[in-house]
Amino acid sequence: MDQLNGREQQEFQKLVEQKQMKDFMRLYSDLVQRCFTDCVSDFTTKTLTSREEGCVLKCTEKFLKHSERVGARFQEQNELLMKNMR
């Protein structure tokens, strides 16, 4: 990013903030869709059974921990890549 000057940095920063909310929304929607798909397949009832709800909650925790861990490794790999490019 060293090629952007002050004003450009600022403009870019504004873009980043606009996108962060969208990213969060996307990950949230992905989580809901995945946990629903993996946990819910009984359509004889209109609300979640307790078994389905338990599965959804565990799936939520696992997905969050998974995406955190991917995030940590992603950052490390990215820094490694940047270093090798210089």
Place this chain on the structure above:
Amino acid sequence: MDQLNGREQQEFQKLVEQKQMKDFMRLYSDLVQRCFTDCVSDFTTKTLTSREEGCVLKCTEKFLKHSERVGARFQEQNELLMKNMR
């Protein structure tokens, strides 16, 4: 939406209209891809066989009716959710 004033409402309305065409396009493309994937798997001919065409037409109707029904339920659930939030 009550927090938007007149001019903002108008601007937002313009956005909504721009998006409606895109939404329609997307649903149309999803329909084509899904019905093609489900109905066409013989690649010894260059045009649809009559069996494949029949399948595609029924799939089209079913998908439309399905998405209409989802739309109706979606609206009800959304209204329910909004009501509970007030």
Place this chain on the structure above:
Amino acid sequence: MDQLNGREQQEFQKLVEQKQMKDFMRLYSDLVQRCFTDCVSDFTTKTLTSREEGCVLKCTEKFLKHSERVGARFQEQNELLMKNMR
């Protein structure tokens, strides 16, 4: 496109150029994801095995040739469609 005048054509051309980089990025990312999914499933090592790497390289070539061929046919079909519409 005959309904756009000179200035509009120019503006549209600028849009096209902005989108081409994005399209390329998307196809590149699709390729990486697909070849990774198809070729890598041993997670007892931290780097690609030579067998996995060979698979990834062949997958890359095949995907590129595939998308080139789809592109050529796509263009032909599109031209055919345009001609029939006049």
Place this chain on the structure above:
Amino acid sequence: MSFLGLGGGAPKLSSEQKVQAAEAELDMVTDMFNRLVDTCYTKCIEKSKGYSEGDVNKNEGLCIDRCVAKYFDTNVKVGEHMQKIGSSQFPGRR
């Protein structure tokens, strides 16, 4: 219109920010609708017989109704659970 509690209490947003927030909310509702169409089609529509009919039959219809209801239910439960366990740690990449 306050899906997931978005925008509810936030004070003193500029006009541009308010329209942007409304747009984000519209995009999210649209995205959820598209995911519902896709997910409930996969869960409920019988295509084993090569689409023997164009109608949505009674079983499929009931399944769709419940699929939408349970998807909303899941959406709420996930949101509540994330708040409980502290969603702040969420995206990991920032």
Place this chain on the structure above:
Amino acid sequence: MSFLGLGGGAPKLSSEQKVQAAEAELDMVTDMFNRLVDTCYTKCIEKSKGYSEGDVNKNEGLCIDRCVAKYFDTNVKVGEHMQKIGSSQFPGRR
């Protein structure tokens, strides 16, 4: 350029609207191309042997050609059928 009959007869659009319509059309063509690459890859490419070759072999090539042709055919048939049964009722959510 009038994919799906878009833009054809519509009179008196502003410059901004015309460029927007052209952009929407470009996006749709690009989207269709991406879907074709994806769908025909799944239908036609043999990966059972772990990609034994980097070339697209003769069988795969023929399959790709027909896959593209049939996809266009499907696209047209779906469009005609939707007009016939009244696509106005389509998206449901509005």
Place this chain on the structure above:
Amino acid sequence: MSFLGLGGGAPKLSSEQKVQAAEAELDMVTDMFNRLVDTCYTKCIEKSKGYSEGDVNKNEGLCIDRCVAKYFDTNVKVGEHMQKIGSSQFPGRR
């Protein structure tokens, strides 16, 4: 910040173009992160038992670490190979 060598040497870009390039790069990094979350979840997370626990267990954790490393490795190898065989012919549709 020069993912895939983007932006590195390109001279004399306008301010608008530079911000656009930075945005494209941000979008690509975000897209790759999302694909990693999705792909490695499918490869590494055991859901056969209906999510018997909310934690990521030791096996899953190791698998995630290696999955991310191998995905980056694949990304680099694909980029190098495309340059070698001449990626110019790539998208086909232009």
